Amino acid sequence: MRLYQGDGPNSYRVRIFMAEKGIEVPMVRIDFAKREHRAPEFLKLNSLGQIPVLELDDGTAITESIAICRYLEELYPQPPLFGHDAPSRGKVEMWNRRMEQQISATIGNVALHSDPFFKERHTQVPAFAEAQRAAVPQKWAWLDNELADGRPFIAGEFFSTADIIGMVASWLGDVFGMPIPDGVDNVHRWDKAMRARPSWKA
Ligand SMILES: N[C@@H](CCC(=O)N[C@@H](CS)C(=O)NCC(=O)O)C(=O)O
Structure with missing residues (x-):
């Protein structure tokens, strides 16, 4: 392999x-x-x-x-990163899709439609890039509201692939000048904890 x-x-x-x-x-x-x-x-x-x-x-x-x-x-089932029982597996699946579609894709679309690297790969629509850039803070605000219940991780009380999708989206936002905005304290709490994990440097 x-x-x-x-x-x-x-x-x-x-x-x-x-x-x-x-x-x-x-x-x-x-x-x-x-x-x-x-x-x-x-x-x-x-x-x-x-x-x-x-x-x-x-x-x-x-x-x-x-x-x-x-x-x-x-x-390698341990530690489980896709959930550990039926409800948690359902939650991870749900949050993987939400993090992918709401957060990661929005940030990714800005890059795809504005960065010269993608020029030959995609028909770039600059207006779409700008619309997606404007949407990024709203997406983080939506997640902030979700995390207002105080849970430590995206899908609940346990670290999962949903956190990984979020970590990489946060990193990509930094790379393309779209860091997590001010005022979303629950997201910043989560982000700070993720950046402290040794895997952040992988
Ligand atoms: N949905 C795929 C996306 C893969 C993807 O877009 N990979 C990028 C790098 S992060 C790539 O290889 N891009 C080269 C290209 O599109 O020409 C996944 O989750 O692995």
């Missing part, structure tokens, strides 16, 4: 996940600048030309960061 990964938020998710589990997998670094993600051999692993990809020993390729984490959870 080996993980093709490199710069970017989705590889970072998997690295945080593995750090939280205390597991190591051989890694192959894919360099965007050298266009290694567009090489024919790599496109056989992921026809979308994206990282991360987990290649199993039999050649099976698993793409999509959270799907890779899900596979690793099966191999």
Whole structure:
């Protein structure tokens, strides 16, 4: 088994996940600048030309960061990061989608529609980038209201992949000049705790 990964938020998710589990997998670094993600051999692993990809020993390729984490959870169940019983698993699934769609995608859309790196990959719509940039504080405010119940983690009393999606969104916001805004104290409480985890540096 080996993980093709490199710069970017989705590889970072998997690295945080593995750090939280205390597991190591051989890694192959894919360099965007050298266009290694567009090489024919790599496109056989992921026809979308994206990282991360987990290649199993039999050649099976698993793409999509959270799907890779899900596979690793099966191999290394402890500590559980997708929930530990039916209700908590349901909550993690729910919060994974919410964090992906409400927070991560909003910040990601700003990057996709404004950063020169993505110019040749996407039809950029600058007005959409600006609309999404304006929406980012509202998304964090929505999460702040959710966390006002004092829970330490996104999906409840336990750390999960929903926190990982949020951690990477927070990091991406910093990279693209959209840090978590002032006035969302519950989010800042959560963010501070996440940044203190050793896995933040993965
Ligand atoms: N939904 C995928 C997204 C993967 C993705 O967009 N990866 C980026 C880096 S973070 C990439 O490889 N981009 C190269 C490109 O789009 O050309 C996941 O969760 O893994």
